[in-house]
Amino acid sequence: MDRFEVTIAGAGVIGLAIAHAFTSSGRFKPEHILLVEQENRIGQHISSRHSEVIHAGIYYRPGSLKAHCCVRGKALLYEFCDTYDITYKKPGKLIISNDLGVEELEKLAANATANGVTDLQWWDEQKLLREEPALRARHALLSPSTGILDSHAYMERLLQLSQDRGMVFAPNTRITSVHASAQGLEVVSEANGLAQGSSKFHFSSDLFINACGLQAQDMASRCPDLEPCHIPALYPCKGDYFSYSGHNPFKHLIYPTPEPNLRGLGIHSTQDLAGQLRFGPDSRYVETLDYGVDASKAAGYATAIRSYFPAIEESRLQPAYAGIRPKLSGPGQSAADFEIAGPTQHGQPGMYHLFGIESPGLTSSLALAEKVLNSV
Ligand SMILES: Cc1cc2nc3c(=O)[nH]c(=O)nc-3n(C[C@H](O)[C@H](O)[C@H](O)COP(=O)(O)OP(=O)(O)OC[C@H]3O[C@@H](n4cnc5c(N)ncnc54)[C@H](O)[C@@H]3O)c2cc1C
Structure with a gap:
């Protein structure tokens, strides 16, 4: 033809x-x-080369294509998975703010509401201790509609x-x-x-x-x-993932508050469908499209993760894979x-x-x- x-x-x-x-x-x-x-x-x-997370639509500017497509896409994707037997789980996600206080979470909650995400819940320290004893956080926002899927x-x-x-x-x-x-x-x-x-x-x-x-x-x-x-212009922005050997102590996905200008969502804890814990991605603007993971970053990752998971053992972090974001905003520019x-x-x-x-x-x-x- x-x-x-x-x-x-x-x-x-x-x-x-x-x-x-x-x-x-x-x-x-x-x-x-x-x-x-x-x-x-x-x-x-x-x-x-991503986190396989079905996002809720919390972070993106109200009225943007990202906000619209994330919220609508989430509903379509869950429906597609149900219709065609694609494995997914909805563990939900906790967004925590240990350094910046509750104000950052309040801003995110208001943004989410403007995007039509109306199912967020506030969890206090007692509830967090009961539900996620390995987590150190004073306040958290729970997003129950966040999930993970078999993207392949x-x-x-x-x-x-x-x-x-x-x-x-x-x-x-x-x-x-x-x-x-x-x-x-x-x-x-x-x-x-x-x-x-x-x-x-x-x-x-x-x-x-x-x-x-x-x-x-x-x-x-x-x-x-x-x-x-x-x-x-294209601004490739790389993120590395580390897997964590051993027991996964978390029921939920755990996210810190996002990086400035939404460069990344912070070194978060996700899990695959088998429950295997992994951390990442970080964010770094790069010139070349190289997917190698820098093993020497493990110590820095352990420090970042320790702020919400005090019992983390650095020796259990193993370089896993890297992804590169095709960003349209460069260093210091808004998302x-x-x-x-x-x-x-x-x-x-x-x-x-x-x-x-x-x-x-x-x-x-x-x-x-x-x-x-x-x-x-
Ligand atoms: C680190 C990271 C984490 C992420 N986490 C998530 C997440 O948890 N949840 C979420 O919703 N999104 C996430 N994303 C975003 C998501 O992964 C991407 O938006 C999505 O995969 C982009 O898909 P794509 O088809 O545009 O690009 P690609 O998958 O790269 O597909 C483009 C294809 O085009 C082909 N191609 C290129 N040039 C040519 C040519 N000239 N002729 C023919 N073929 C060509 C390439 O080989 C490639 O297969 C993440 C992204 C990154 C980098």
Whole structure:
């Protein structure tokens, strides 16, 4: 086939959710939808290097795309997990503030209410001692709707549903350029691992959706009709995770108050579906996309964690993995929103670019996909 109605670049959780939304919409022939991924498997980048947390929608600026998509996406994601048997748990999350006092938590609670998150509860020291004896905190906000999910099963199911409807999936293939032509958009792709030149494949597409995560800006710069002023700067921001061997003393996910400008959510304690405890991520702006974890950070992590988990043993912290956030705000700048840049923003018919899809992108995936579908 050399003509598609829709081409989606990137099979991370966002491209996969968009593929699911478009193939189930009834507006396009699923077999005329193409999902292209440069790796040999789905979800190998940001989408497999995160906390797997279904966020409630507490932190984000009221009225922002992040706030809307997190709250709506959370509801859609729990419904999807129930419908398609994706494993999840709702342990709930406690946000604690030992250093900054109760005022920080009050601000978060007010922000959450403005975002439509109305189920938060206040826990005092007695309640915390009873429910979480290993935790040191004077006050906490409980978010009962915060959960964790099997994000790989979620992505696999999104792909399977779209392929069952007839969508074409091209792994090991990289989109190298997209430009306007009389036939719509002219797309050039290249198969990985084959000799240069012989592997190039040209086709046309009515719509092109860039869901390339950390490479979204690079992909956009390969669209010569798009003026550079419509491509926001990328500020990659790395976070390392450490796993904790031994018993997990916590029933809930434990989060300190977030870092300034929402750079990160603080070195928090999460757990996987088997209950294995892990800590992280921290946040550090980086120049290169290197996923190595610096083992020497264990001491610093232990100090940060000790403020709310006094019994932590540093020797049980093991370097686990790292993720890199595709931020649109640099050091010292206030938090940026998700950005969906379509023809209204940049004037190029048929092109949609998703920029800055950092946390809570996993939670927001189905709502972001709905937004893209409604804007084409
Ligand atoms: C440390 C960290 C913790 C996080 N924790 C959470 C959390 O707990 N909860 C939550 O809701 N969100 C969380 N997030 C955010 C969430 O992980 C991301 O928003 C989401 O995974 C982004 O998915 P994506 O599809 O945009 O990007 P990716 O998963 O990176 O997918 C982009 C894909 O595009 C492909 N690609 C790139 N260029 C091309 C090309 N030219 N042609 C073809 N394919 C291409 C790449 O190979 C990649 O597979 C976290 C993020 C980080 C970094």
